[in-house]
Amino acid sequence: MGRNVENARKPFLFFFALSIFLLIFPATKVLHSARIILSYLLYPDINLYSKNLWYLRNVPRNVENLLKTEQRNIFLENKIKSNRILIERLQMLEDENRRLTNLLNLRPQLPWKGEWARVLSKNPDNWHSFLFIEKPENSKIKVNFPTVTESRGRVVFVGRVLEVFPSYIKVILVTDRNSSYVCTLGRDGPDALVEGRGKSKIFVKYIPMRLEVKKGVEVFTSPSSMILPSFIYMGKVEKIQPQGEFPNYYMAQVAPGFDVRKVREVFVIYREQTKGVSVEEIK
């Protein structure tokens, strides 16, 4: 504590003068560059996220470019990420647009009254059993109404309405194990019975032995069906199975005309079940 203050004057004057000299001496660009690189190394956040150019003043262009490059790099990386998300969204919208355009083009092929509905979800246990569609406002859809969809420019039979709920509708698919419909093999072929097995394929049963069905024959809904409009495309014969359940008939495996994974919209046809002819009417 007993140190003399007089001893402090000389060093004080020396360091004071040195500080003033540093202050008035025109700082060279090298000094500024060294400062900013040092500050960048120790406090990168200041340089990276500072929007003003206060930290980059009096700095040679090459050093400034070096630091700005990283700022720009980070900015562009973030932009690329957000652009990727936008592109994916755009692709989704394009797909939807293409599908809806196809459906609009399909309109002349739909001679029936009905309503389009979006697919909400599929049965998670088995995609080939049933799917849920949204119920349009003021919908007149009832149980057993047939549903079709668009696939490769064609109207394809999907299934029929099983249950109608206040906000959604359950549609049982043609591939479900409980589905069976009267079908016709080719436009002028005989009637048979098509049924699902809960898998991706459907099967045509009761094809008479005397009738030869070749691979590639198209299967349609039959005019004799009570609930389905006639001649809606169902699928194409893929494989012949000679051994049927009965000795006089054989079976054919049919690839359905739609891919359940790609069904996004369905058209529900307004079609009441055909009433039988009463005895009084016959009389």
Added chain:
Amino acid sequence: MKTFLCVAILIFIGFCQWFFSDFFSLGLFSPDVVFSACLTFAVLQTPVTAFLMCFIFGLYKDMLGSSLVGANALVYTVVCYTILVVRKHFDFESFIPQLGLAFIMSVFSFILYQLVSQVFTGAEPLKVSFLFIKPFLNAVIFPIVFAFIFSLFKHFKVQ
């Protein structure tokens, strides 16, 4: 031994300042460990050592900052001289005078720094909000830094 210890303290305090700025900042403010070390050297050391260390610490802060080169060196030199003048009248090794010293010197250095910036650049780099937070932070951190450096000097028997 003294030189080696001073260099070690310089490096350690520099690291602490970086660490506090990055991880323990209170909003925009962090405890000014470098300033506290300057005060400690001014209180404990001989004039030459005190001035040298204060000047180097000031330059270190100038190099890290973006303002005038030499401004902090000048401010710390003046602060050091002020302490050297008044230290024989006070017992700065006690706790309460230490708090007062850190608080008053923080305000003093703030005003001085603003003056230097006004004179040489015409700009005022520090905000007035500095006065409401920084002196208190420095008053809290100074006794700790003082105790640490004092114990080092005592341990290595450096006068």
